[in-house]
Amino acid sequence: MDRRSLIKHAGIAGVLAAGAAPAVHAQAAVRWRLASSFPKSLPTIFGSAEKFSETVKALSGGKFEVSVHAAGELVPPFGVVDALQNSTIEMAQTASYYFTGKNSIFAFGCAVPFGLTARHMDAWMEHGNGRKLMDEFYAEYNITSMSAGNTGTQMGGWYRKEIKSAADLKGLKMRMGGGLFGEAMTKLGVVAQNMPAGEVYQALEKGTLDATEFVGPFDDEKLGFHKVAKNYYYPGWWEGGAELEFFINKKAFDALSAENKAIVRAAGAVAARDMTAKYDAQNPAALRRLVAAGTKLRAFDKSIMDAGYKASMEVFAEHEAKSPEFKKIHQDMRAFQRDQVLWSKFSEWRYDSYIAGLKL
Structure with missing residues (x-):
């Protein structure tokens, strides 16, 4: 009797008893540690790491868990790159420009003077050459990267x-x-x-x-x-738009199943969007309180x-x-910025300038 007939006539219970079922491997549990360069007292930035962890757990049905550790709990705030390079941790959440003492190129993963806005940065990283170029560089440090969110244009x-x-x-x-x-x-x-x-x-x-x-x-x-x-x-x-990043130990990421890699990428996208939206939602009221004080x-x-x-x-x-x-x-x-600025002149800037002049 061939395999198809066996399944049809014996049912799944009979197949299992006969030992003829195709091998089914349960997804092995994965436990990672994420070290942040930021304290828990900053719920916007640190909250991005927490959102990432929550989303990974939910998408994996609890089979993939990422414990999140504030600055200094596992490694010093500025020690996360060394920890990733040495495979001491699987992930970090940080601002890449903290590490320009190692190489000035790290700055481009976060922000440079007179650089990209949040939207421009997102476009360059995900649909320009930004992520490709930065990951080629980060590979020297055993790192692959994802956005952890953007603060938008910062104060001076x-x-x-x-x-x-x-x-x-x-x-x-x-x-x-x-x-x-x-x-x-x-x-x-x-x-x-x-x-x-x-x-x-x-x-x-x-x-x-x-x-x-x-x-x-x-x-x-x-x-x-x-x-x-x-x-x-x-x-x-x-x-002009400071990008926070999830740095991932490249060896640890490469060892994941295709399903878990997809979960990590999806959770990163959720966390990044959440951080940027929180800043936009919470900064106006905070500015009013500061001025009132x-x-x-x-x-x-x-x-x-x-x-x-x-x-x-x-x-x-x-x-x-x-x-x-x-x-x-x-x-x-x-080069990417020049194109973005050109488009913004006819879209966001013109529109925002008009709206700002209205009494809403």
Whole structure:
């Protein structure tokens, strides 16, 4: 009797008893650990990692679980790349520009001065060459990547004194997230310092810092910066759309089944969208509260923006001269940006400008 006839006449119970059924392998349970570079006190950023974990568990029926650990619980906030490279953890959630000390190319995975907005970044990464180019680079560190969400255009930070011109930046001790922005600000005379968000309030309070930038109203309010530095500037020209990323240990990802790889990608997309939407939903009310509490909202003078642009372009030119790989990625991003800016002139910008002038 052939296999088809056996199944037809004996039924599934008989087939199993006869040992003739095709092999059925239960999906093995998978347990990963994700280390974030951010504290639990930031529900927008850290919440993206939690949303990812919840979605993976739900999609897998509990067979795939990712435990989420805040900054410092498993590894130091800026130690996640080393941990991934050494296969100490399977995943991290971070801002790639924290690691430009290893290689300046890391900046392109998050934000560069006068770079892409959130929508432009999403388009470049997923439908331009961005993700392909960055993953080729990240492979050197045993990493593959996905978006963890975008903050949108950030604020220009908190300052203990007014910044009326580029000259007022000279000698300023300022915490900044990292990346090429720090090099540009150094050209303007700023003493750039990179430190975890949780350490900044005390440094501002003691006067060991004169200024700090972080993200925007919702996160900044939670960190209490308005209590120790009253001048809140905009826009953050160094982060037109800061992309947070899920870094995944490449060996661990490659070892997953096709089903689990699809689950990871789907969960990443859910978490990324959720983070960006949360920022857009929560920043307006937070900004109103900050102003009501005495925050002085100020725009950077155009002369400051122009000085920042000039310094930034010098930084890009210096890195391009040293690294063909840097030049390739930077030039690809700028070409993509030119097309995006062209389209935005006829769509988002024109529409938003009109709506902003209405009394809604």
